[in-house]
Amino acid sequence: LPDSVVVVLPDLYPPNKGFPHRTPDEMRAGVMLRFAEAGAQKGLRDIDSLSSRFHVFCFKHEMEVLLLAARERLAEYLNCAKFVPDWTARAEDQNHDDPPSRVVERWFRTCGRRYDKVTDARAILTGADYRALADHCDQCFKPFVEFLESCGPAA
Numbered sequence: 466l467p468d469s470v471v472v473v474l475p476d477l478y479p480p481n482k483g484f485p486h487r488t489p490d491e492m493r494a495g496v497m498l499r500f501a502e503a504g505a506q507k508g509l510r511d512i513d514s515l516s517s518r519f520h521v522f523c524f525k526h527e528m529e530v531l532l533l534a535a536r537e538r539l540a541e542y543l544n545c546a547k548f549v550p551d552w553t554a555r556a557e558d559q560n561h562d563d564p565p566s567r568v569v570e571r572w573f574r575t576c577g578r579r580y581d582k583v584t585d586a587r588a589i590l591t592g593a594d595y596r597a598l599a600d601h602c603d604q605c606f607k608p609f610v611e612f613l614e615s616c617g618p619a620a
Contacts, residue, residue, distance in 0.1 A: 470518045470616070474609060478526035478564040487561070489605050493521040522609035525557045525602070529565035532586060534601035535593045539569075542589045545576035557604045 473496055480487045484495040500519055504512040524530055532539050533556035540548050552559060552568050559565050566582075573580035590598075599607040 470520065472520045472522065472609075472612070474522050474524065476527035477523045477605075478561060478566075480561050489523050489525055492523045496521045520612060522612070523605055525605040526559055526561065526564045527566055528586065529569045529582075530556045530559065530602055531593075531598050531606065532569050532589055533559070533565050534598045534606075535589060538589050538593055539572070542585070543572060543576045543578070545572075547575055548572060555601070557602050557606070 475492065475496065477486070477489060477492050484499070486492045486495050497516065497519070500516065501512055504515060509515065533550075533552055536550050540550075552563075552565075556565065559568065570580045573585070595610060599610040
């Protein structure tokens with residue numbers, strides 16, 4: 466469809482998987498290059514037009530960054546007296562050696578639970594204010610949110 470838009474939101478972590486990348490800009494460039502290569506292989510002539518409707522954002526470092534940004538909801542969900550957040554206040558400033566998923570898994574273990582990415586993440590993020598999460602994750606998640614908001618309401 467000529468009005469269609471595609472948004473890709475991969476995890477930045479682990480670094481260099483699929484193609485060399487360690488930063489959000491390298492991730493976006495690598496995905497766009499792969500998109501252009503796939504279009505060329507299919508013989509598409511209007512790749513520039515298609516590229517203008519193909520938008521790449523990424524989680525820095527992975528989706529669990531949102532759980533770190535929602536620290537109050539995470540604390541409430543874990544309901545654990547031992548829970549004292551020990552990660553970087555700016556959730557997106559975690560490093561590749563201690564990505565958000567490992568931090569979340571560690572806190573679940575500390576609280577005597579096992580982290581289930583699908584069930585637990587959904588339960589924690591349900592009802593969370595996406596704008597507040599975007600403010601806490603202003604490097605990568607906020608541009609994604611702003612893009613979605615700029616698209617206006619669905620028809």
